[in-house]
Amino acid sequence: MKKLILGALFIGSIFQLSAQEFNKWSIDLGAGVQTIVFPGASGYGTHNPDFWQANIGARYMINEKFGLRLDFGYNNISEDDGSTPFKSNYYRGTLEGVINAGNLLNFKSWTNSFNVLVHGGAGISRLYANEPIDRNVDKMLHVMAGITPQYKLSNRVSLFLDVSGISNFYQSYTFDGAATTSRNGISGGLVNYSVGVNIALGNKEQHADWYYAEVPEVVSAEDFATLDKRLKGAEKEITELKAKGLNKNKLVTELDNRYAKAGTTGNIDFAKQLIDNGYVNVYFDVDRANVQTGSTSAINFLKQYLQNNSSAKAELIGYADETGPEGYNKFLSEKRAKTVYNILIDAGVSANKLSYKGVGEDTTATSSARQLARRVAIRVQK
Structure with missing residues (x-):
């Protein structure tokens, strides 16, 4: 048993070196009933199913698809009605x-609350039969396999059902302890049915069970056309500024004033134009309501605009991409808009100047432009 535990911890410590954007460790606590398949002595029997059995497990997910689990279990086995005790x-x-x-x-394409795990492995087991015959401990090897449906209650807690079959090798006594067995190979079997709770450990927002990594998106020809149009617009701006006879330093200063400090009094109209034309958006990662690091400048841009334009108000409109159920997309898009709203409030913007809503999926974005769909857009009223 010590070697089993040390081996699991060693393997887990190796995989811990590769960091991911999700929690990897969790604890399973379960209990339920059992069915003893074989062997049993003549005149001895158990209820089908029989109460009770319990299990506890520590699980480590190498990535969002595969993991390892160290499981410990206990079965209390006794007679049914009419059997020898x-x-x-x-x-x-x-x-x-x-x-x-x-x-x-x-599963993400149709649910964010239901999941299924499949597990299997091998280990050691011990049978202690002490009534009516006090037997020596029966030492065995076993293999186990099962399926575990999960239901997500929160980012930390999930309920699960589990059905696991266990096959013993080298079992010397029947489960009741009343007789010996000379079976070769698989010499004992039982099935456990459990209900329990999984608790995620770590400081990430989600556990690996509920994390979905998205394949990197390919930029479409339409996206390239949009980017090209924006670049040409920027080039036109620079050409106009050069025509005014600005040197390099003044040109950089003017561009900085227009884009980084567009909220100042002299550039309010230009700032509003940028926002209205969709140049100022706050973006998010897949299935996340945390603002991408590169999008904080857009929030600061809006903050400066609102603080330097006393009559202006802004509506924050959250969007999600087309993956996921409609109801969840609506929830996620509103959560994203609320995140940006909270950041602006914490930054000193009056709540009277802000409103927010989530509209769900952005139907204008194609599957190859999902990154552009996961955003909070801004509408301003001057």
Whole structure:
């Protein structure tokens, strides 16, 4: 058992070196009923299913699709009605591989609350049969495999159901302890049915079970055309400034004043034009409501504009891309707009000058331009 634990910790410490944008560790706590498949002595039997069994597991996800789990379990085995009385205790420790089937099968396309894990592995187990016959401890090896549907309650807590089958090797006694067994190969089996809770550990927003990495997007010809149009507009601005006879230093200063400090009194109209034309947006990563680092300048831009234009008000409009259920996209888009709203309030902008809403999916963005869809757009009234 010590070697099993040390091996799991060693493997986990190696994979911990590769950082990801999600929590990797979690704890599973479960309990439920069992079905003893075989072997049993004549005249002995258990309820089907029989109460009770419990398990605790520590899980480490290498990435959002695959992980490892160290599981410990206990089964309390006793007679059913009409059987010869007996009591046995079964303990096990298992090292398993875990597959996040929900991520592999793209559950994100239709739900953000339901997931399925598949697990399997091997370990050691012990059977203590002490009534009516006090047997020596029965030492065995076993393999285990199961399926675990999950329901997400929060970013930290999920409920789960689990069905796991366990096959013992080298089991010497029946589960009731009343007889010996001479079976070769698989010499004992049981099935556990559990309900429990999974608790995520770490300081990231989501656990690997619910994290969906998106394939890098390819910029479409339409996106290139839009970028080209914007660049030509900027080149025109520079040409006009050069025509005024500005030297290099003055040119840089003027551009800085127009773009970085567009909220000043002399540039209010220009700032409003930039916002109205969609040049000022706040962007977000996939399934996130945290502002991308590069988008904080857009928030500062709006802050300066509002603080230097006392009559101006701004509406923050949140969007999501087309992936995910409609209801969740509406929730996420509003959460993004509220995030930008809170940042502006904390930065000193009056709440009377702001409003926000989420409208869900941005239907104007194609699948190849999802990054542009995950945003908060700004509408100003002067």
